[in-house]
Amino acid sequence: MALKYLIVFAQVHHEFRIPELRSIAELHGFTFSLPPSPEDQDPTRPYMVLDLDEEEHALILARRCILIKSVYEFYGQGSTYEELHASNRKNQARWARYVTDTSFRFIVTAYNHKIPQARQSEVVESFSYMGFLGKIDMKNPEILLGCFEEYTDRSGITRSKHEGDGQFRQVYFGRLLEEGSARALVGKFNVKKRVYYGNTSMESEISLLMANQTLACPGKLIYDPFMGTGSTAYPTMHFGAFMFGSDIDGRQMRGKEKVPGVIRAAKQYGTASRMMDICTFDVTRNPWRCGGLFDAIVTDPPYGVRAGAKRLGRKKELSEAQLALYMEYRNKPRSDDQPYFPPTKPYELSSLAVDLVLLARYLLKPNGRLVFFLPTVTEEYEEVDIHLMLCEGMEVIANSLQDFGSWGRRLVTIRKNTDREYPPPSFDQELQAPSTHIPAHKDFREKYFQGFKKEGEDVPVLE
Known part of the structure; x- marks a missing residue:
């Protein structure tokens, strides 16, 4: 028989709450039921009552979910104290065992309000019928x-x-089962305390939520194809997974010291032994020669606000004369030891997103997950924007918005729902079926720096 537990949420990232609960439940092989009323399922509310088969499942959620402050054994609720007490009396079997000789403490608190001390005492006295000795x-x-x-x-x-x-x-009432211990990880992975980070480093709370969406645990192998300074790697490895990272610009991963920056940060968190390797390459010219390697792919692709996405190639093709000079120069022996940096061109975000899903379908094991952020223009966004980037064998299972006003970024979780093997993607946009729908994330960088002005509106001139 299912038992009820009261979840007290941290007041941040409300759209991420239910996807996180579902991910951790799937990771540990159990299920839960949301309240039957749609009003009580509202993720913006600070409290939610879940049905769970075992108390251990509630403890697992408290110890792993980043957005849970505490979990209580549920005794009752109501829109008035009369309703609450009636509900509490019906659950007497759950609290009667504590009546005889258990030391106790009452707390009375509120969300969006401060209760006067005198009424707090009145509320405590109203539970005197429980008869605690x-x-x-x-x-x-x-x-x-x-x-x-x-x-x-x-x-x-x-x-x-x-x-x-x-x-x-x-109003809700229950017995404290466990404080949300995973919340402390937000401070542990605080970017400001990290030995190596950059201006594009992901904030710790978000990177922890991303790690939970990957179902990271011991024995899993996870890949970040746009690793940068490694923000997604550290929480993932903390949960026991092995990590492999790559980036088209290796300088982001390495830094300026002898020991690469991402390795130094991993040592800081005691997870360096789980960093499999870091490599420099363009994902559209990747070295993977077989698929089905990874349990998950987690990444925050660059979208051009602080750093633009790049891929190998030239913005403008060389003329025949230029190409001849280039080939002549390339074949000459070099007299110095300067590294060669191949030319790159911009990688438009909507094209990158489609290619990322194709790459994930090739590299993921069956039921593997792709977890990534996608920036979108708030007024232009439609649900179809996410589904247009899908391909056969891939399905969206979560889509949570971090709202910044005129724009936001969506944490998208896509699962490989087939065991069929696919060939390596060509990443040739011209071969993909054209769409008449323009997604809200297309040309995001240009829209961002134009202040998301609509066509025909004046764009302010910066002096």
């Missing part, structure tokens, strides 16, 4: 009982300190 211990209780009032968002409204007190949307 153990002593009250404010420092080290054997159990902690929590009562949570949820108020609607009233930010921007001028009001007195306790105005609207008691006019909550819903």
Whole structure:
């Protein structure tokens, strides 16, 4: 029989909450049920009651999910305290075992509101029918009982300190099962404390969420084809996976010291032994000679705001005379030891996204996941934008928005849903079927620097 547990979420990245829960449940081989009411499934709300088969499953979520603050054994809820107490009495079998000789502590708190101390005491007294005989211990209780009032968002409204007190949307009650220990990893992987990072390094909380979407765990092999300074690698390796990284510009991975920067940062986190290798190459001219290698691919492709995506090639083809001079120069022995940097050309984001999915289909094992960020223009975005980049054998299972106003970036999770083997992709856009629909992420860099002005609007001139 399924049991109910109250999840208390951290108040960030609400669209990432349910995908993260589902990923961790899939990783550990169990399922959960969301509340039956669509209103109670709203991921923007701070509390959610889940049905789980075992208490151990609730503990797993608390220890791995980055967005969980705490998990409580659920005793009751209601829109009034009368409803809450009626619900709590029905669950007496769950809390009766603590009545006789268990030390306890009550906390009464609220979301979007501060409860006066006097009413907090009244609320605690209203639970006197539970008849706890153990002593009250404010420092080290054997159990902690929590009562949570949820108020609607009233930010921007001028009001007195306790105005609207008691006019909550819903109130929840339960016993603390476990604090969300994974939240501490946000501080551990803080970019500002890292020995090696750059101006495109991903913030720690987001990189941890990406790692959870890959289902990272011991024994898995995961690849980042746009590794940069390695932000996606460290949390993934922390969870036990082995990591391989590549980038068209090896300087981003190496840095200026003898030991490559990403290796130094991995040593800082105690995960260097799980860094398989780092290589410099263009993903469209990659060295992979067989597919089905990786359990997941995780990456944050460059989209041109701080660093533009590149691929091998020339922006403008050489004339016959220029080509002859180039071939003559290339065949001469070099008198110095300067490295050769091949010419590159811009890699348009919508083309890169399509190619990335094709590469993932080739390199992933069956049920492997591709996890990547895709920037989009808010007003132009449509669901079809994501599905247009799909190919046979690939399906979208999560799409979460990090909103920045006029634009946002979407954490897209795509799963390989076939065991069929595919040949290496050609990355030739001309061979792919044309589409009449223009996705919101096409030419994103140009739109970003134009301030997302619509066609015909004036673009401000910077003096």
